[in-house]
Amino acid sequence: MASSEASVDRERLAEFAARNGIHTFKIGAVDLDGVWRGKRVSSDHFIDSVSEKGTFICNILFGWDIQDDPIPGLAYTGWHTGYPDINLKPDLSTLAVVPWEPGTASVICDIYERDGHPMELSPRTVLKSVVSRAESLGFDAQAAYEFEFFLFRGSPRELAARQWRDLETVSDGNHTYSVYRDTGTEFVIGEVRRQLAEYGIKIEASNSEHGPGQFEVNIHYSDALRAADNAMLLKHAVKELAARNGFTASFIAKVNPAWAGSSGHVHQSLLNKDGTSAFANADDPTRLSDIGSSYLAGLVEHASDLTALFLPNINSYKRTEGGEWAGSSSTWGFDNRTVAIRSIPGAGPAARVENRVAGADANPHLVLAANLAAGLDGIEQNLTPPPPVEGNAYALPAGQAPLLPANLGDAADKLEASIFARKLLGERFVDHFVSTRRWELKKFGAAVTEWEIARYLEHT
Structure with a gap:
């Protein structure tokens, strides 16, 4: 983004924040399970930096399951990669005041790798493609x-x-x-x-x-x-x-x-x-x-x-x-x-x-x-x-x-x-998503359900 364009965006965001009394921006990206993951940042930091440059967050967002348990054996990330950062870049077209949280606005982010390329595993990236x-x-x-x-x-x-x-x-x-x-x-x-x-x-x-x-x-x-x-x-x-x-x-x-x-x-x-x-x-x-x-x-x-x-x-x-x-x-x-x-x-x-x-x-x-x-x-x-x-x-x-x-x-x-x-x-995307689903199967396979206890405990 050109510096003049960024300056205009900052001015518009500052006016938006002042008009709506915004002190906090909650920002995040969508993971594979549809969970919105991200951060809350101060209004000043969002306007001065995050709105243009984004914010970094650990790529474990795509290396764990819905309960935040790390998934072993993924090619994309894991202990073998050291869980590096990815960049959450706000899509300012999604900017909105959150009416049930006074002083708060929300923004949905797109995800980029450290080299600046869109993250291929991101559900929003897949849909945009x-x-x-x-x-x-x-x-x-x-x-x-x-x-x-x-x-x-x-x-x-x-x-x-x-x-x-x-x-x-x-x-x-x-x-x-x-x-x-x-x-x-x-x-x-x-x-x-x-x-x-x-x-x-x-x-x-x-x-x-x-x-x-x-x-x-x-x-x-x-x-x-x-x-x-x-x-x-x-x-x-x-x-x-x-x-x-x-x-x-x-x-x-x-x-x-x-x-x-x-x-x-x-x-x-x-x-x-x-x-x-x-x-x-x-x-x-x-x-x-x-x-x-x-x-x-x-x-x-x-x-x-x-x-x-x-x-x-x-x-x-x-x-x-x-x-x-x-x-x-x-x-x-x-x-x-x-x-x-x-x-x-x-x-x-x-x-x-x-x-x-x-x-x-x-x-x-x-x-x-x-x-x-x-x-x-x-x-x-x-x-x-x-x-x-x-x-x-x-x-x-x-x-x-x-x-x-x-x-x-x-x-x-x-x-x-x-x-x-x-x-x-x-x-x-297909390989990674399939791996996460097989992890779900493995977790379920190791679980002992109430149905099993009720059906088998007495008679076996």
Whole structure:
């Protein structure tokens, strides 16, 4: 950045900080598990230095798991590299006042290696690369997230002290879409909607969902990078706002075998460079355009290879077991909620597709990168989708509804072997991500669960 440009940015940031009473900037980058990792820095230090030069942080962010346990055997980093620094460079287009933290602003960062090159393993870097591919093909990618989550009574510290047992949800029973029941939780969910709107993330709607204490929020659509940023920020904001009210919010895929799972459905479309919808079909509004159909075909074609990104955890597959409103097969259909890819055609800008495979526990940047990469490949290869599913996809024989990988091990194997994923998401990224998933499998394999104790202790 030229010194004159940096000076202008500093002046604008100083004015922003003064106008909003900002004394602290919380900054961070997204790791593989979708956790926002970073620092809080003083306003003066951010304006004078970090805004332009970034801040250094240990690259162990990509060398440990979701519980901060170092992962052995990674090629990228480890004790063999000495865990050197990486640079978090603020993307000032994401600058926003945090309304529930007076005097605080937030900024999402991109990650660069010490030599100045973008970090290939960074989820935001991966997504930006695929977005650039879309732009080179003449499209602007659009997306919107729907999230489901559970709200439990008690702070995270209180629940941890009870070993996460005897969880009490904020409401009881299944009362999906109940306006009456929503009144009882509006003091929390309403605050989420209002605070996020002030934060710059528009929530179109919220409602109670199919599990006790479960809710859904629908984020307004935007360009793909902003959609992923908004989804990540929403998850963190919901957790923070819940904690302020003495609750714990969780986006875990399946918390109880008797309850519905929590999904992270992604609506997506492409715009032509003139701003018109590339998926709209004025001649036949009951079907997507040829571009939209090829995009959809790519999603169906590559769903199996990309399942590890949509369902990244051991627990993720408990949600897709037996259907339960989750896409579990390489299928699609018109406005059908039992398939993986739901087609929502139209004559105007609302024409879109919805991927119903991903869980709420998945990393939004990686989910969107995978979807966009698959859809663009469908367009480039001029793919034609298989026949649509009519009725219940869960009841179809395997030959008509090819099942997606049923566990993390199989999904990791499929991703590792995918030539398509390696080409569009990057060799190093695929190898590293697969290694982290196999670590999850190893950790789970060493765990002794309550199910095992109850099943085997007496009779063996």
